[in-house]
Structures are given as structure tokens and as C-alpha cells.
Amino acid sequence: MAKYTDAKCRICRREGCKLFLKGDRCFSEKCAQERRPYAPGQHGRARKKVSEYAVQLREKQKTRRTYGILERQFRGYFEKAEMQKGVTGTNLLVILERRLDNVVYRLGFANSRNQARQLVRHGIFTLNGHKVTIPSLQVKVGDTIEVPEKNRKIPVLAEAQEVIARRGCPGWLESDGAAFKGTVKALPQRDDIQFPVNEQLIVELYSK
Numbered sequence: 634m635a636k637y638t639d640a641k642c643r644i645c646r647r648e649g650c651k652l653f654l655k656g657d658r659c660f661s662e663k664c665a666q667e668r669r670p671y672a673p674g675q676h677g678r679a680r681k682k683v684s685e686y687a688v689q690l691r692e693k694q695k696t697r698r699t700y701g702i703l704e705r706q707f708r709g710y711f712e713k714a715e716m717q718k719g720v721t722g723t724n725l726l727v728i729l730e731r732r733l734d735n736v737v738y739r740l741g742f743a744n745s746r747n748q749a750r751q752l753v754r755h756g757i758f759t760l761n762g763h764k765v766t767i768p769s770l771q772v773k774v775g776d777t778i779e780v781p782e783k784n785r786k787i788p789v790l791a792e793a794q795e796v797i798a799r800r801g802c803p804g805w806l807e808s809d810g811a812a813f814k815g816t817v818k819a820l821p822q823r824d825d826i827q828f829p830v831n832e833q834l835i836v837e838l839y840s841k
Contacts, residue, residue, distance in 0.1 A: 686838075688834060689834045689835070689837055689838035690838060692830065692831055692832075692834040692835055692838075693707075693834070693835045693838050693839075695830065696726075696729070696830050696832070696835060699746075699828060699830075700729050700732065700735060700746060701734075701746050701747055701750060702729075706769070708839070710725060710728050710729065711725055711835070711839050713728060714727075714728055721836050722832030722833050722835060722836045723823045723832065725832060725835065725836075726821075726823065726826050726830070726832055727820065727821050727822075727823075728771070730821040730825070730826060731771045731772050731820070731821065732768065732769055732770070732771065732772075733753055733758075733760065733765065733767065733768055733769070733770040733771075733772060733778070734746055734749040734750040734753050734768035734769070735749070736772050736778060736806065736815070736817065737749040737752065737753060737758060737778060737815075739802065739803055739806055740778060740802065740806055740808045740815035741800070741802060741808055741810060742758070742778075742780065742790055742813075742815070743789070744789065744792065748789065749768070750768045752787075752789070752790075753765065753766060753767070753768045754766055754768060757780060757784045757787065757790075758778055758779065758780060758784075759778070759779050759780075759781055760772070760776060760777070760778055761776055761777055762777075762779075772817050773817065774817055774818070774819055774820060775816075775817060776816070776817045777814065777815070777816050777817075778814070778815045778816075778817075779812075779813060779814045779815070780813035780814075785813050790813070803821065803825045803827075804818075804819075804825060805817070805818055805819045805820065805821045805822070805825050806818060
């Protein structure tokens with residue numbers, strides 16, 4: 634499986650905005666996007682003429698990298714969103730938000746989506762009382778995500794709980810940090826997705 638091994642801060646600088654790939658570091662003065670708000674590389678500061686296609690591509694890449702998904706899987710999500718009723722772009726974002734690794738991150742059990750993905754793969758969480766190891770699972774209304782008693786001493790879980798106070802928990806989720814438990818109260822709506830993305834540009838790109 635393909636894996637990005639370079640510095641994650643370069644991704645944020647390339648996309649021109651914070652993608653919060655480094656967890657707590659993104660909220661500190663060490664954030665590379667704050668210190669060097671231009672694209673990485675020798676010609677990062679150069680002015681470039683940007684085409685319509687380039688704008689659409691950057692929006693797609695920004696969204697895909699935010700959720701840590703490879704191109705093939707992202708395209709599959711788009712096709713699934715296209716077949717659903719409603720607005721395709723909104724459907725796509727809702728599908729991405731409902732991924733188990735994203736929900737774990739949103740609940741405050743991980744500092745970043747990448748860390749959440751690792752924790753899920755290691756079987757740290759249960760979904761409705763059953764051990765799960767698949768980060769891409771789609772959660773449903775009423776689902777309960779919990780950390781079993783034997784896994785609650787993992788240091789990263791305690792550290793992540795401190796970060797959730799700054800990041801906040803979306804309204805469609807309910808987090809109980811003391812009990813290491815979270816519940817899906819409703820399906821996410823477009824207003825619940827706070828990071829800056831113009832999903833219509835992604836729809837236009839894939840519709841070419």
C-alpha cells in the first residue's frame with residue numbers, strides 16, 4: 634500500500650492552509666504553516682498563474698489529504714456520493730466524516746486522524762461492544778465508540794483528551810471523556826464540517 638513518508642507539514646504548506654495533520658503541534662507556534670505560509674520547495678514563493686483545473690485539483694487534494702485517503706478510495710467515495718440522493722458534494726463530505734477513524738479523532742480520542750487510524754487498526758476501540766480494526770467503517774446514528782478498560786492507560790488517549798478542549802466536539806457527536814466513550818447522535822450536516830473546502834470544485838473536477 635502506498636504511504637506518504639515525507640514531512641506532513643509540507644502538505645499543509647502546499648495546500649496553503651492548516652490541515653491539522655500533526656495534532657497538538659498545529660495549535661502551537663511551531664506550526665510550519667504559520668512560520669512559512671508559502672509552498673515548499675525552491676520556487677515556493679514564486680507567483681504562478683493558476684488555471685481552473687489547478688484550482689479544482691488543489692481542492693480535491695486538500696480534502697483527500699485532510700482525511701488521509703488515497704486517490705482510488707477517494708474516487709470510490711465520490712462515485713458513491715454521486716449515486717445518493719441530494720447534493721453530491723455534501724454527500725461526499727458526509728461520507729468522509731462518517732469514517733470511524735475520523736469519528737475517533739472528532740471525539741477527542743486521538744491528536745490527529747493519522748493517529749486515530751493507527752489506534753483503530755490496533756484494535757484499541759470497540760463499536761457497539763465489538764472490537765473493530767477497520768478505519769474506513771461508516772458509523773450510523775446510535776453507534777457507540779468506546780475504549781475498553783484494559784486499553785485506557787495508553788498515554789496518547791490522555792493527551793488527546795486535553796486537546797479536545799481547544800478543538801471542540803461537533804454537535805452530531807457526544808463525547809464522554811471520563812468514561813472513554815462517544816456516541817453518534819445524528820448524521821453530520823454540511824454546517825458541521827468546519828474546515829475550508831469548496832466541494833463543488835471537486836464535483837466539477839470529477840465531472841470532466
